[in-house]
Amino acid sequence: MPKLDEFDVAIIDALQDNARATNVEIAEKVNLSQSPCLRRIRALEERGVIRGYRADLDRQAVGLELTVFVAFKVIRHSRENAQEFQQALMEIPEIVSCYMISGDLDFLAEVVVENLAAYERLLTERMLVLPQVTDIRSNFAIRSVKTGGPLKLPPARG
Missing domain, CATH: 3.30.70.920 (Lrp/AsnC effector binding domain/regulation of amino acid metabolism (RAM) domain)
Known part of the structure; x- marks a missing residue:
């Protein structure tokens, strides 16, 4: 299991809350500068911790009842x-x-x-x-x- 530090956990929490947030917004939220934040996000993606990004659909609204x-x-x-x-x-x-x-x-x-x-x-x-x-x-x-x-x-x- 990959080791996650407090910055990794904060980044993951921020992305789970809003995967469309910009790197600037995430960096600000987790108290990191933009470059280290982006490097950490890329590393989490490469390690498979972050598997992908997708839209969370309302099932009823798209006819899946x-x-x-x-x-x-x-x-x-x-x-x-x-x-x-x-x-x-x-x-x-x-x-x-x-x-x-x-x-x-x-x-x-x-x-x-x-x-x-x-x-x-x-x-x-x-x-x-x-x-x-x-x-x-x-x-x-x-x-x-x-x-x-x-x-x-x-x-x-x-």
Whole structure:
């Protein structure tokens, strides 16, 4: 795990708050001059701490009104099956996040689609036909309480 000092943590917090902030604004916010601030941002990007930047969309405003949490159980637990299944899930763009989990089921995916009919198509045409799947359980979100929040970083070390 890369060591993050207090400046790195402050920069990351500032970018999570507003990824469109200019280097000047970030440098001012974290009490660094512009050049060292920019070098630190570039270093965080190169080390993979900052993976990218993107717009945080309002799902309803863009016509994506249904969020479904889908739990999958797979046939056999093997490295090959897990990798093959994970790759299949990565190729489904409606899956916006996915986790391998412990417990009765093996994977939990967050699916975002236009409506129930779109989810039914996705379920029957893409997910139920995956060869490793033995069970799928769908839980429909009633209301979004919190999504896409910033990560609460541990205290700086170093």
